Amino acid sequence: MDSKKILIVTMLLVLVFNIAGPIQVSHAAALDSVIGTLAASTVSSTNSGASGGSDVFSKLFSLLFDKILGPILNIFGGGKAATILPENPVKVTPLPPGDGTTGVVDSGVLRGKVVVVDPGHGGSNPGAVANSTRETDNNLAVSLKLRDKLTKAGARVIMTRDSDRTVAPEGSSLGQELAARVNIAEANNADIFVSVHSNSNPDPSIYGTMTFYPSGKSSKLALEVQxxxxxxxxxxxxxxxxATFYVLRNTSMPSILVEMGFVTNASEASRLQEDNYRNKIAQGIFNGVVKYFNN
Ligand SMILES: [Zn+2]
Structure with missing residues (x-):
């Protein structure tokens, strides 16, 4: 085979395995998010570029140029692509101070990013209360750990609250309280908005973690974090x-609402109160945010 044939065959193989493959094997939720991502670019022009359908094309192009053309040009002595000069060594970004957990490859992407972390409820509104735990306490504890991890990795973190209080003045309506949270994100031109909550259900046997995003955008951020x-x-x-939660509907940047677990389920309620478990949740959210910005 000459180099042109190799090029064409390689391109076809990579297209089949990298593009068709993942979509075919995806479960329903992932497929839904792929469709959502594709639809987003045609539905809304105010959509953030980070979650738009143009991603698909830029990925396709970088795939073609970085993974196929670059190596082949090198193999066949074609030329300039992918030549690393000795005076231009590849920069290695150091990992943030670790705490023994896994999954982060590079957090350099967080440098300078504005992340608004929103611990749900607070003050006179404790959120869901069950099994001797209050939602507001779990939300705040995890959010503070998340703040520290993001800050260490170079992000600019803005908390809607960092103590047990309401964000709007006490006595404000629920609408004013939620608007105050959104306003913080908008006023600071946040890159992403992350709201942290604990769930509840009349059925105490229900447990598990879920992540919500506003319809038509942010599904990629939600999926990475979840x-x-x-x-x-x-x-x-x-x-x-x-979901149509106020803080998701009214933030212009990619936004998610994490429901960490159900305080109405006895075993999940007790895990949510453990420092070690709270740290794992915070680490998971952090890793997901890094992955989101890495793509
Ligand atoms: Zn809540």
Missing amino acids: NSIIRETGAVDKGTSS
Whole structure:
């Protein structure tokens, strides 16, 4: 075979395995998010570029140029592509101070990113209360750990609250309280908005972790964070879903709402109160955010 034939055959193989493969083997939720991502670019022009359908094309191009043309040009002595000069060594970004958990390859992508972390509820509104734990306490504890991890990795983190209080002045309406959280994200031009909650259900046997995103955008951020939390915690994976929560609907940047677990389930409630388990959730969210910005 000459080099042209090798090029064409390689391109076809890579296209089949990298593009058709993952979609075919995806479960329903992942397929839904792929469709959502594709639809997003045609539905909304105000959509953030980070989750738009143009991703597919830029990935396709970088695949063709980085993975196929580059190596082949090198193999056949074609030329300039992918030549590393000795005076231009590849930069290696150091890992953030680790805490023994896995899954992060490179957090350099967080440098300078503005991340708004929103611990749900607080003050006069404790959120779900069951099994002697309050949602607001779990939300805040995990959010503070998440703040520290993101900050160490170079992100600019803005908390909507960092103590047990409401964000709007006490006595404000629920609408004003939620608007205050959104306003913080908008006023600071956040790159992403991450709201942290604990779930509840009248049926105490229900447990598991789920992540919500606003319809038509942010599904990629939600999926990366959800998968990374499950990898860290081993919790039951209740998947990702679009939702119309106020803070998701009204933030212009990619936004997600993590429901870490159910305080109404006795065993999950007790795990949510463990420092070690809270750290795993925070690490999972952190890893997912890194992966999101890495793509
Ligand atoms: Zn909540």
